[in-house]
Amino acid sequence: MSDIHTEFPTVPLLLASPLRLVPLAPLSQALTILARRMVANHPGLISRLGPYVSSSFAVDPTDLPVTLLLHPHPTSMRITLHRDPPRADARIAGPLSALLGLVHGTWDGDALFFSRDLVIDGDTSAALALRNAIDDCEIDLGAEIAGLTGPFGRLLMPFIALAERRTGMPLRRAEARP
Amino acid sequence: MMELVCPAGTPAALRAAVDAGAHTIYCGFADETNARNFPGLNFNRAELAEGVAYARRRGAKVLVAINTFPRAGAEDIWHRAVADAEAAGAHAAILADLGLLAYAAEHHPNLRRHLSVQAAAANPDAINFYANTFGVRRVVLPRVLTVAEITAINREIDVETEVFVFGGLCVMAEGRCSLSSYITGKSPNMNGVCSPPSHVQYVESRGELSAKLGGYTIQRNGKDAPAPYPTLCKGCFSSQDKVGHVFEDPSSLDASDLIPALAEAGVTALKIEGRQRSRAYVAQVVRSFRAAVEAVDKGLPVPPGTLASLTEGQAATTGAYRKTWR
Numbered sequence: 001m002s003d004i005h006t007e008f009p010t011v012p013l014l015l016a017s018p019l020r021l022v023p024l025a026p027l028s029q030a031l032t033i034l035a036r037r038m039v040a041n042h043p044g045l046i047s048r049l050g051p052y053v054s055s056s057f058a059v060d061p062t063d064l065p066v067t068l069l070l071h072p073h074p075t076s077m078r079i080t081l082h083r084d085p086p087r088a089d090a091r092i093a094g095p096l097s098a099l100l101g102l103v104h105g106t107w108d109g110d111a112l113f114f115s116r117d118l119v120i121d122g123d124t125s126a127a128l129a130l131r132n133a134i135d136d137c138e139i140d141l142g143a144e145i146a147g148l149t150g151p152f153g154r155l156l157m158p159f160i161a162l163a164e165r166r167t168g169m170p171l172r173r174a175e176a177r178p
Numbered sequence: 179m180m181e182l183v184c185p186a187g188t189p190a191a192l193r194a195a196v197d198a199g200a201h202t203i204y205c206g207f208a209d210e211t212n213a214r215n216f217p218g219l220n221f222n223r224a225e226l227a228e229g230v231a232y233a234r235r236r237g238a239k240v241l242v243a244i245n246t247f248p249r250a251g252a253e254d255i256w257h258r259a260v261a262d263a264e265a266a267g268a269h270a271a272i273l274a275d276l277g278l279l280a281y282a283a284e285h286h287p288n289l290r291r292h293l294s295v296q297a298a299a300a301n302p303d304a305i306n307f308y309a310n311t312f313g314v315r316r317v318v319l320p321r322v323l324t325v326a327e328i329t330a331i332n333r334e335i336d337v338e339t340e341v342f343v344f345g346g347l348c349v350m351a352e353g354r355c356s357l358s359s360y361i362t363g364k365s366p367n368m369n370g371v372c373s374p375p376s377h378v379q380y381v382e383s384r385g386e387l388s389a390k391l392g393g394y395t396i397q398r399n400g401k402d403a404p405a406p407y408p409t410l411c412k413g414c415f416s417s418q419d420k421v422g423h424v425f426e427d428p429s430s431l432d433a434s435d436l437i438p439a440l441a442e443a444g445v446t447a448l449k450i451e452g453r454q455r456s457r458a459y460v461a462q463v464v465r466s467f468r469a470a471v472e473a474v475d476k477g478l479p480v481p482p483g484t485l486a487s488l489t490e491g492q493a494a495t496t497g498a499y500r501k502t503w504r
Contacts, residue, residue, distance in 0.1 A: 048188075048218045105190075108459040114404050119382060124375040125217045132218030135456045136188035174458065 048133035058088035061096035140173035181447035199468035215370025239269035245294035296353035302334035332444030345451025432494035
């Protein structure tokens with residue numbers, strides 16, 4: 001949980017910079033597969049959006065040179081990566097670690113907003129609906145990624161835990177941590 | 179031990195509250211029947227039944243807030259909510275409207291009735307009227323009373339009292355405040371939303387953040403200042419050559435230090451505000467207050483709090499319990 005002066009770990013430039021050069025289409029495709037898996041596992045992710053299911057959401061990790069554009073859908077959710085800020089109904093921006101902590105229930109979204117670690121633009125209702133839907137689904141991105149790799153998933157989890165300890169980034173659901 | 183009544187805007191938050199040590203959890207249906215009708219929040223009927231079962235297995239109770247005021251011609255929505263709360267196994271319904279209290283007392287006499295803070299019952303006569311007329315068993319006191327006033331009330335009533343100890347601070351006569359309606363046309367009383375997010379906009383320019391409600395700028399903050407939620411009562415206005423928070427500073431209630439005094443005043447239950455907050459907030463605040471009520475129960479001092487980061491304006495106040503305001 002954050003305190004007033006939380007210093008969020010940022011993605012090292014060495015890791016972030018290659019994203020300026022690599023083709024984004026395959027990464028977008030991989031993120032879309034991951035997102036569809038999450039929607040299948042957590043249908044509440046869509047149902048809690050209510051009327052905002054047709055909204056578009058820009059998620060902008062400010063320490064990465066790309067922005068994710070989410071188009072929610074029960075069966076054909078899409079995520080695309082963009083180097084230039086995409087048009088969206090709502091935009092949520094902050095350090096990647098803050099955004100991951102929000103997804104994993106590590107930090108409180110309002111507290112991040114009050115401290116201005118998180119910035120919201122556009123349709124505030126849509127942004128709130130997305131935040132609440134994600135919070136209720138208790139998503140664990142580490143487990144979802146491991147799940148994509150089939151039988152190798154169990155082997156992957158210790159590496160995710162190690163990466164979490166080394167980077168200080170919340171890579172797993174808060175309740176799943178020791 | 180004093181009862182800890184904790185918020186849950188989602189089933190995940192309910193589980194977090196129970197796991198963190200809440201004695202009681204309050205929540206609402208995902209419609210206009212409760213005063214936290216925000217996007218993506220609240221429970222459908224099946225989720226409520228599952229939540230009640232989860233809480234019961236761990237020795238906790240669930241209260242259902244049905245605390246807005248029914249629209250004429252649409253009372254059925256509120257009547258169904260009362261029936262469905264009872265069917266789900268809720269321990270009590272938290273009600274505010276006189277007509278709905280009468281309906282619940284007549285048609286669902288076995289469902290315990292609590293009086294919502296939205297009813298703004300702030301003196302013994304009003305509370306005794308609700309108790310004698312509708313069989314109300316507990317009243318949630320408005321956040322405008324001092325500890326001495328709460329003590330005086332408890333001496334003259336036979337029902338339990340519940341008071342807010344942490345979270346968003348509303349200093350208006352709740353259930354009667356029209357500030358949100360004045361600007362947005364929507365209110366917590368009728369629509370379940372104070373300063374609805376559909377009317378909220380944030381504009382950042384050169385590091386300055388403007389928080390707007392219904393198109394009006396309510397607050398401007400410099401680069402490093404905490405961001406507010408633009409409720410009119412916590413806005414920054416200019417008046418008589420002065421600029422400031424005319425009604426109320428953007429700060430939150432934290433009455434943890436007053437728990438022993440509230441126990442002494444005869445208060446039964448301590449309420450944490452925040453159904454619109456995340457499960458991370460719920461878990462941390464509940465853990466902190468559970469430790470506090472356990473300490474007070476053992477005659478120990480209240481442990482020092484660590485909750486400042488979770489408060490609006492990142493500042494806390496003891497509110498009306500100690501009236502030190504301008």
